[in-house]
Amino acid sequence: MASFSSTAVTATLKLHEHSRKYSPSSYPTEKGQSISFQKSQRFTNLDFREALSLTREGTQEVEQSFYFSLLQQCKDECSYSDTQIVHGHAMKTGAHEDVYVMSFLVEVYVKCGNMDDARKLFDNMPRRNVFAWTTLIAGYAQNSLPKHGILVFHEMLHAGSYPSAYTLAVVLNACASLYSLKLGDQFHAYIIKYHVEFDTNVGNALCSLYSKCGKLEYALKAFRRIREKNVVSWTSAVSACGDNGAAVKGLKLFLEMISENIEPNEFTLTSVLSQCSGIQSLQFGTQVRTLCVKFGYESNLHVRNSLLSLHIKNGCIGEAQRLFNGMDDVNLVTWNAMIAGHAQMMELTKDNLSSRENGSEALKFFSKLNRSGIKPDLYTFSSVLTICSRIMALEQGEQIHAQIMKAGFLSDVIVGSSLVNMYNKCGSIERATKAFLEMSTRTMILWTSMITGFSQHGMSQQALHGFEDMRLTRVKPNAVTFVGVLAACSHAGMLNQALNYFEIMQKKYRITPVMDHYEIMVDMFVRLGKLEQALNFIKKMNCVPTESIWSIFIAGCRNHGNLELGFYAAEQLLSLKPKDTETYVLLLNMYNSAGRFEDVSRVRKMMKEEKVGKLKDWSWISIKNKVYSFETTDKTHPESSVIGKSLEDLVAKAKSVGYEMLESVEILDEEEEEKTFSPTIYHSEKLAITFGLENLPSSCPVRVVKSTLLCRDSHNFIKYVSTLSGREIIVRDSKRLHKFVNGKCSCGNFCGFL
DNA sequence: CTAGGGTTAG
Structure with a gap:
């Protein structure tokens, strides 16, 4: 809205020269001195009150710029109470007749997040201009009421007011917050009709709308059509790529931007840095880092957070730590990046000691955060619960559960899902169930967590009941849900049910099976001793059997004493040149117990060739x-x-x-x-x-x-x-x-x- | 107008 207010002010000042409504540009004080009010003038809190008290009696006329100065300050400080004072004052001096002062006042109420006051004021305005309409629409869009914004737009058309290009940009933003491609397309048609799709603001808004709706190509087309692209245009296009999983494209676009001599700002740089960490390109990220220095953004908090995240996600914990220590200004995002970064390192270092060290380190950061006075949010809690689930720290998990309750984040469905997951992973299905039942909203992921939890605890019936309950509440399952469902069937040896669900998954829910599903099916046949059926199933899969499929099959062959099939499968497996140590251990075990020592040394030789490490346990x-x-x-x-x-x-x-x-x-x-x-x-x-x-x-x-x-x-x-x-x-x-x-x-x- | 944290997978 920054450009709006400056436009409004310039427009007003121009108008001012022609039709002076108010007294001269300086206001006489009681002492006979003159104070002039300029747009850039700042008041301290005391001056603010004083400035108002000078005119409290309302006997003298006040010029517009007086209000603009005060209102600009209210806007900058988001001060609702000061805005009310200025508003009251304007009513007394008669400035409420001035459509520009009132429009600005609407804008300030919007900025303070008070849409009811903004609307009331707007309704009482004697006249409305396009600025006021636009401000109101933007206000609804920014204060999470985008639908209201669109209604106001229709109201505006109905009232016979013409939208400016800026109004259309604002309406597109409302569509973007609704993620409504349908509405957006309607307005796009309108925009084409009025020939404003080349306008910078409209193009920027179109670009971000299409990006938010997952239409990267349209977003980039909208960007290309902009005649005068500014930094925001470029940044929107670059982040559109990042948000739609096209980081490489985003980085190329960024390079294009640099070669066109467009100077990036902190928004551009943070977006680019996060794309670098997304594709694990520390190299490119390091180059971007030098650009941050060049353009003077190295000490910007957001930029630093992205840099920190880049390093920690690429496993450079030392450098991340160094950056963290060098920051004198830290916010919650910084803490969350440190905590989540360590959590992610745990996943990468799953099978070695540093995994649990990372977990402990992350929990240390969490307690430091708690002591720092900054309040953790839902992101912090979700990350920390994930760490507890990985190291099976039930006691700590329970403590965090209590803290979440006190902080009032228990109703958040993501925190709740993490909680259910934590209890499941810690082997406490009772507490997981309790936490699940206490949740008021149940998303697909929450249901999936619970179903999988039952399944992992060998409670197949409960898992399947969970799945049926989920369907009754019309929550749509995804591929992961079916992993849990099929596992439950497999676990209980329910062959027909599993085949039935496997079909429902594909026919009714249009989910193409992936290796996880095939693995469970093979695992089930094998458990039931149906080795031939398992082999047929493997041959009929519409993808190449992987290392893990054969491993499951071979484990089954060993279990049921069918070494013939086991040896056959082992040859298939070896031809894939497996990479996993556990696969080789399985084969070594099989050949050793069968006395096939030549095969044992053959497998060992292959392990050396494939540079497979020792089993780290x-x-x-x-x-x-x-x-x-x-x-x-x-x-x-x-x-x-x-x-x-x-x-x-x-x-x-x-x-x-x-x-x-x-x-x-x-x-x-x-x-x-x-x-x-x-x-x-x-x-x-x-x-x-x-x-x-x-x-x-x-x-x-x-x-x-x-x-x-x-x-x-x-x-x-x-x-x-x-x-x-x-x-x-x-x-x-x-x-x-x-x-x-x-x-x-x-x-x-x-x-x-x- | 544009940026930086998070959940599920036998």
């Missing part, structure tokens, strides 16, 4: 806001540690009630290949569980996260431990959740390296 347990991690170790040294000794005692106890240790592969040391097929009792998760049993209150379930899949031996062992200790033990491995209660596991006994 870590387990973590959170106790009282602290995370403890354990590594699978070779059996020579842990005896010296207390925890190793306790684990040995536990193994001995389990053996006395029937536990038999199984042989499993451990690729710990490449130089000691021959030794790798020996039973290892010091699995990381076994150490973590032992630690948990000793350090948690006896009523407390033991919750452990593991970076790789559970092996058959561990799975069996933990069952015994759950019976012996009478404790609930929850282990989340790289693929699924295992909840052990009284010798039984929720996963249905079909897992990983079986």
